[in-house]
Amino acid sequence: MPSPTESLHRTRLLARGALLAGFGLVMFLFEALLPRPLPWAKPGLANIATLLALYTLGPGLAVTVTVLRVLLGSLLLGTFLNPGFWLSLAGGLASAAVMALAQRYGRAMFSVVGVSLLGALAHVLAQLSLAGILIVQQIQILYLLPLLLWPALFAGGIVGIASLLLLERGVMRP
Numbered sequence: 001m002p003s004p005t006e007s008l009h010r011t012r013l014l015a016r017g018a019l020l021a022g023f024g025l026v027m028f029l030f031e032a033l034l035p036r037p038l039p040w041a042k043p044g045l046a047n048i049a050t051l052l053a054l055y056t057l058g059p060g061l062a063v064t065v066t067v068l069r070v071l072l073g074s075l076l077l078g079t080f081l082n083p084g085f086w087l088s089l090a091g092g093l094a095s096a097a098v099m100a101l102a103q104r105y106g107r108a109m110f111s112v113v114g115v116s117l118l119g120a121l122a123h124v125l126a127q128l129s130l131a132g133i134l135i136v137q138q139i140q141i142l143y144l145l146p147l148l149l150w151p152a153l154f155a156g157g158i159v160g161i162a163s164l165l166l167l168e169r170g171v172m173r174p
Contacts, residue, residue, distance in 0.1 A: 017053060017061040024049030024069035025076075032077055041151040044120065044159050046073075050096055051116060051163035052171070059100035066092040083135060087127045094126030095119035112167060113160030120156025124148050 002010070027046040036042065046069055054062035070089045074080040099119040102110050110118065128148060132141040 013057055013061065017057055017065060020049045020053045020057070020061075021065045021068040021072075023052075024065055025072050028069050028073040029076060032073075042155070044123070044152075044155045045162075047095065047116065047119060047123075047156075047159045048163050048166070050092075050119075051099065051112060051159065052166060054096070054099055054103055054115075055112065055163075055167055059096075059104070062100060063093070063096045066096045083131075086134065087130055090130045091123040091127040095123040098122035111160075112164040113157060116160025116163060117153060117156045120152040120159070121149070124152045 024046045027048065031042050031045055034043070049069065050062050050066050053065040067089070070085070070092050071080075074082075074085040074088065079085050096119070098121075099115045102115045102118045106115075124145070128141060128145060132139060
């Protein structure tokens with residue numbers, strides 16, 4: 001039986017994770033309402049929740065926040081199990097995994113902004129790869145990589161800066 005202190009710590013972690021999942025969901029839904037200058041480009045503001053979870057709650061809860069955001073967002077938008085759902089899930093999971101690895105093993109090399117940029121890169125590569133396999137079934141889809149990469153890296157930089165500012169202000173404490 002866990003001690004009262006352990007139970008309180010676990011409850012706090014779950015509550016913070018739930019708050020970040022809710023924040024990520026709100027950002028995900030907000031992005032769905034924004035006009036897109038490019039049909040495939042989204043700002044990725046929901047990834048702020050994943051970065052905050054990663055740096056304050058750990059990689060396990062960061063992945064959980066990402067999965068909850070994608071699942072609940074797709075249910076609310078009516079896109080559950082359609083190709084967009086799978087692309088979003090693949091991009092989110094790849095991004096969270098790469099960011100967790102970079103944050104854990106590359107602390108000396110990558111700031112929060114660098115981790116966010118790596119996550120944006122992983123997101124694009126995962127989505128493009130899955131689209132190539134499931135939708136177009138042609139390797140030539142990789143020719144789109146430069147076109148997709150620049151907006152993703154720009155957005156990843158913005159998300160990283162926003163996350164860094166929130167972490168520095170102590171919005172979420174470990």
